[in-house]
Amino acid sequence: MTSIRRAEPADLDIFLDVLAAATARLHARGIQQWPDRFATAKVLPDIESGNAYIVWDGQDAVATTILSPNGDRDFWTSEELADSAYYVSKIATASGYGGLGSAVLDWCGGQAARLGGRLLRLDAWRTNFDLQKYYLSQGFHHVRTVELGHRNSGALFERPARDVVTGAMLKYGLTS
């Protein structure tokens, strides 16, 4: 059974390994999303702030996510940033764990709701329409796509943050 725990600074490489493995699978499919390996600076501040989580299956790290109260100022307007919203990023799963990402998103929604968040938001890779379709299938609404020359993501999505236990969460034991 899997369980989700807050990532510690000592988990940095493990967190980056999960992301790198997911990226390698995407690149092997010809999907040019994400760098081969994220820089430490893209993850460590969120680990240190207590916003980063790892899903474990025994000793194996099988998924990652960051759940932050801080939205990206490049993408969200000041009015939107003032909303009670939580922001998901760096979500990735290991192969052989189909549906775990959905469970992690549901878990994030529950956490956000319990912390007073009304919305769960994310920004996705702008040119990856299959990924964007995935978020629509997960009940997200496409807010808009922001085009900035120095950013590859910018397809903005949100859905209500709900504190409910879903089938995906039960399947992976992510109920607390």
Ligand SMILES: CC(C)(COP(=O)(O)OP(=O)(O)OC[C@H]1O[C@@H](n2cnc3c(N)ncnc32)[C@H](O)[C@@H]1OP(=O)(O)O)[C@@H](O)C(=O)NCCC(=O)NCCS
């Ligand atoms: C996104 C993710 C967490 C979803 O996990 P999940 O809910 O368990 O869903 P699955 O892994 O079974 O994927 C569901 C579908 O989305 C597709 N998909 C997932 N990520 C995708 C991506 N980055 N680009 C294109 N398609 C993607 C899968 O190919 C699959 O398609 P299929 O149903 O036709 O087989 C997981 O697929 C993943 O780690 N993807 C790579 C990393 C990533 O893109 N993260 C999101 C960044 S915003």
